Amino acid sequence: MALFTDQSSERTGEPRRRGGLKGWVVLGVALVAGIALGVVPSPYVIEQPGPVFNTLGTAPNADDVETPLITIPDETVYPTEGNLDLLTVSVFGNRETRPSWLAVATAWFDPSRAVIPLDQVFPDDVTTEQRDSVNQAAMVNSQQDAIAAALTHLKYDYPTNVSVVSLPDGSPAEGILQEGDVIIAVDGTSVGSIGALRAALQETGPDAPVAVDILREGAAQTVQVTPVENAGSVVLGINVTTTYQFPFTVDLELDRVGGPSAGMMFSLGIIDKLTPGSLQGGAHVAGTGTIDQAGDVGPIGGIQQKLYGAKDAGAEWFLAPAESCGDVTGHIPDGLTVFSVKTLDDALTALDAIRTGADTSALPSCPTK
Template sequence: MALFTDESSEMGGSTRRRGGRKGWIVLAVALVAGVSLGIVPSPYVIEQPGPVFNTLGTAPNADDVETPLIQIDGEPVYPTKGTLDLLTVSLFGNQENRPGWLAVAAAWLDPSKAVIPVDQAFPANVTTEQRDTQNQTAMVNSQQDAIAAALTNLDYEYPSTVTVADVPDGSPAAELLVVGDVVTSVDGTTVGNITELRAALQVLGADAPVSVGIIRDGVALTESVTPIVNAGNVVLGISVTTNYEFPFTVKLELDRVGGPSAGMMFALGIIDKLTPGELQGGARVAGTGTIDQTGAVGPIGGIQQKLYGATDAGASWFLAPADNCDEVTGHIPDGLTVFSVATLDDALAALDVIRTGGDPESLPSCPTK
């Protein structure tokens, strides 16, 4: 019996040792797999909430000096309180440095982040320099449109012109239009801003030549250009900027952000500074949306990340473009009330409700579910 007991005990110990070795092997394999997943680049990048800037406050300029985001000279400016926050989205990763699979998996589980194909964020046929230039041009144009929208809303009068900023190779306007040309008309329809140019082209359609009236070096000319359809819009294949002659100086300072999505919040900030009192009653309000000279508010990207960015910054109120409501519904963080705005007047009405303590349900909103 003693022999049997000893052998049995020895065999059990051997089994445990073999089981222990297998456990360590499994653990080692799992650790190697985990490390590999963390290192091996994925074909994705991650969108996440970026910095928040109060248009009524200051931000570091290119020299890291705190500078007011909105500076107005030549017109009375009134004190403001609270915030009118513009929101940004930052990207983690690019074509050269893509996030690993573990980071992507964590982002999939985080409602404040979004995982998108790297080629969608960084198209292979667009260089980093071209992308940065496009974003910066969009920001400059949106800032000018924000000033125009605010001054139009306040009944200031000013002239404007549309100027060619870039003519890419292969464009239907190549060798016909050049940088610096001032576009004055399309098939006889006068255009004084980008909105009017787009509207005229949409009416005319693509694939048939149109007469484009321009002023080049002070000389009036006409060129025949055949528009094309790009992303559902009829275009001449050029980048343009609207040049406004405002009755006083409005300078918008935001060096490290690109794209057009800050337009509406800049317009509201300008109006707040040019009018007595506080538009939002001193509350913390955040929002996003493009804007044009007429005050029309347009959709933007990364709306869900901006909702969480607003909450993280302490905002209780959010102004969202009406055309983004389908992306907002079901993704509103707790404690955040979202107004749906299609125009600058809609946004001002929402701020009035916040200021006066009115009923938020009296205005359009993005459903919570």
Template sequence: MSLFTDDDPLLPPGPRPERVAPPKRVIVGWSLVAVAVVATLVLALVPAPYVIEQPGPVYNTLGTDEQVGGASDGEAKQLITIPGQKTYPTKGSLDLLTVSVVGNPDSRPSWLEIAAAWFDPSRAVLPVDVVFPPGTTTEQSNAENAALMVNSQQDAIAAALNKLGYEFPEAVAVKQLIKGSPAATVLKVDDEIVTVNGEPVPGVATLRRLITENGTDKAAKLGIVRGGVASTVEVKPIKTAGQTVVGIGAGMDYTFPFDVKIQLNNVGGPSAGQMFALGIMDKLTPGFLNGGERVAGTGTIDNEGNVGAIGGIRQKMFGAKGAGATIFLAPASNCDEVTGHIPGGLDVFAVKTLDDSIKVLDAVSSGGSTSDLARCPAS
């Protein structure tokens, strides 16, 4: 007996209906759905050659090493301590900002995460090779950033103590010699550079300026101290990458009059320098440097008080806004990245030096006018 015959008793007698294929538009529609499902799976699973920068933890340099708004584990330590010295009560905050990076060469975000970040003004999408240069491991990058943080803390201490009038030994020293450079056969690592063409060199920024002013047409006369013996040597600068250089990596050596301890783990890079310096000054002077207000900022600093550009400033502005700050101290050299991206309610001042930042804080603490102070344009 056949299970299926043309004589199906459930159908009425007569001609049988023909099977009709689905309309073409239905086939196309379902095909597009299938493609979309596959594309979504690809976006969700396939790693992209990018990483994401987003606002990271915020720390109050006047408070503890616990991030602002984070839960305390009961072991919080003062971020800045100055043992053996008279310190004064503080109020409000001088917040330093950080940037968190989502992804690394070993674990990259998916295309779906990248797509979401593109539409979020508080986040930035960058090629992975920009953040992690080829040949550099994640561990090496972290170690380099840790070293930059240590150096920035030393420079911040020097900037604060210099501004407060303390005197202590500080010297510009040769930390690295570039092979084949003009200085390679003349200078040695650990040489102190005291003068350039007879002008004193109190810091690395001044050294760079004097070398640039000397130019490449003649040798610069460098007054150095090597092993405690002073002498004068000549080095003819060259042009490289648009800059006038002699081919050294210079750094600072300090002998501070007292200890300043900074407790901040798992944060790297040099961008907290300015806020460390302001926090140290506030603790060593009576009154409230910030008027008791919540102030945030960023920027590298050197012992001469020069504030330099940093990365991730847009993410840091959003971090400051999220922490409740209304005043933001930004390096003037970052204003091109700031303009048009300032979160609502955040007043961004453009500062070139520690003196500029103190002028802003003086106006904030006294309730005075800030109309004559430099700002990064809102738009």
């Protein structure tokens, strides 16, 4: 019996030693894998909620001095209440500094963050500096459109010009039109907006010269350009922007933020400052969306992150572009009510309902599920 007991101990002890060794090997592999996941860069970047700015309040300028986001020095400005927040998205990572696989794995399980392929946000042929420059230009243009939309809503009259920004390679207008030219008319039809320019070109059709009246350095002249068809549209082969001659100065101050998505909220802030009373009755409202001179609200990116940014900032109400509702549905944080808006008037209707405490259930909204 003693011999049997001793042999049994030897037989059971040996596997125990081997099992312990396997456990240490597994632990070692896991540690190495964890370290690798923590340091090996991934081919992704992470979008997450960025800073939130109240268009009725202040923000640090380039010198870190608190400055009103909207200043209208030469007009009567009325007191405002509450928040009309514009929202931003921060991108963690770029081509030079990519997030680790561990950071990506963590973001996958966070509903307020999104994992995006690196090439989708930072194309290989575009540097980070070039991307930032384009986004900053988009912000500047959107601010001008926001002012135009607000003043148009308030029935102010002001001239609008369409100016040439650049000519792509192979443009039919190359050597004829140049940067800075103001397009006055096409084939006798006045052009006061980009939409009017497109309509005039569609009317003339492609492949035949048309008379283009321009202002170049203040001097009027007429040139001949032959439009071409591109993706179903008739074009002159020029990149243009709309410039406005506003009846008074509206300064919009928001440094280190790019892109066009703040347009609608800036328009609402301008209207609130130029009209008596509070548009939303002092409530905390956030929103996002591009806007044009006519007040049409357009879709934006990163809206899921903006929803969580709004909620974290304390907003109870959210104005979302109708065309972005597909990205909103199923991603609305608890306690946040989202309205779907197609125009500036839609947004103002929602704010009026919030202000008066009216039943908002009949207003257009993005489905929660």
